[in-house]
Amino acid sequence: EVQLVESGGGLVQPGGSLRLSCAASGFTFTAHFMEWVRQAPGKGLEWVGRIRHKAHGSTTEYAASVKGRFTISRDDSNNLLYLQMNSLETEDTAVYFCARGPSAATENFYYPMDVWGQGTTVIVSS
Amino acid sequence: DIQMTQSPPTLSASVGDSVTITCRASQSINSWLAWYQQKPGKAPKFLIYKASTLQSGVPSRFSGRGSGTEFTLTISSLQPDDFATYYCLHYNSYPLIFGGGTKVEIK
Numbered sequence: 001e002v003q004l005v006e007s008g009g010g011l012v013q014p015g016g017s018l019r020l021s022c023a024a025s026g027f028t029f030t031a032h033f034m035e036w037v038r039q040a041p042g043k044g045l046e047w048v049g050r051i052r053h054k055a056h057g058s059t060t061e062y063a064a065s066v067k068g069r070f071t072i073s074r075d076d077s078n079n080l081l082y083l084q085m086n087s088l089e090t091e092d093t094a095v096y097f098c099a100r101g102p103s104a105a106t107e108n109f110y111y112p113m114d115v116w117g118q119g120t121t122v123i124v125s126s
Numbered sequence: 127d128i129q130m131t132q133s134p135p136t137l138s139a140s141v142g143d144s145v146t147i148t149c150r151a152s153q154s155i156n157s158w159l160a161w162y163q164q165k166p167g168k169a170p171k172f173l174i175y176k177a178s179t180l181q182s183g184v185p186s187r188f189s190g191r192g193s194g195t196e197f198t199l200t201i202s203s204l205q206p207d208d209f210a211t212y213y214c215l216h217y218n219s220y221p222l223i224f225g226g227g228t229k230v231e232i233k
Contacts, residue, residue, distance in 0.1 A: 044224055047222040047224065063221045097169055110176075112215055116170055116171075
């Protein structure tokens with residue numbers, strides 16, 4: 001079964017840091033780009049960022065709202081995806097989802113997120 | 127950045143109705159558009175990609191159309207399980223942007 005399980009959420013003070021993890025199973029993790037998406041309470045979905053796979057240099061893309069503060073990384077040996085969040089702001093309060101992105105099997109990597117984790121909640125508050 | 131405008135924000139309908147949700151892009155995104163369904167407290171469910179291709183396992187009452195800047199999601203013959211919030215997503219370029227969502231509620 002294809003599965004993504006996030007962990008690491010919690011309560012953190014403004015200006016603090018937190019690292020989220022996402023454990024992947026049931027598919028070839030190394031073949032896929034991976035994404036983070038968040039959803040503030042009562043709001044819509046917001047794409048946070050993407051990490052490409054090793055063949056594409058594990059390069060990253062970020063939303064403007066988190067660029068310079070958040071870092072996405074991956075551990076291909078252990079099928080893990082990470083989101084390091086620094087300089088957290090109250091506006092970063094949200095449920096954070098990891099999601100599977102495209103692979104080389106898709107049309108030039110033009111493919112959306114197809115598998116999602118259940119999410120982990122981050123609350124930034126003093 | 128490309129902006130995605132989704133309408134209506136809320137839609138009231140009855141079981142058996144046909145409903146259509148619209149998503150407009152601020153510039154052409156070719157056909158690189160996806161649709162998701164989300165229920166409260168749950169992760170989004172992937173429905174459609176490349177504007178009109180149904181993901182495996184998604185009921186055929188869901189259909190997508192459009193290209194360029196205007197796209198629609200139609201649910202024919204609404205079922206009780208279909209009452210949820212729907213989001214479009216463009217993946218034509220960075221940043222990827224979701225529409226604001228359409229809540230389909232029971233009339």
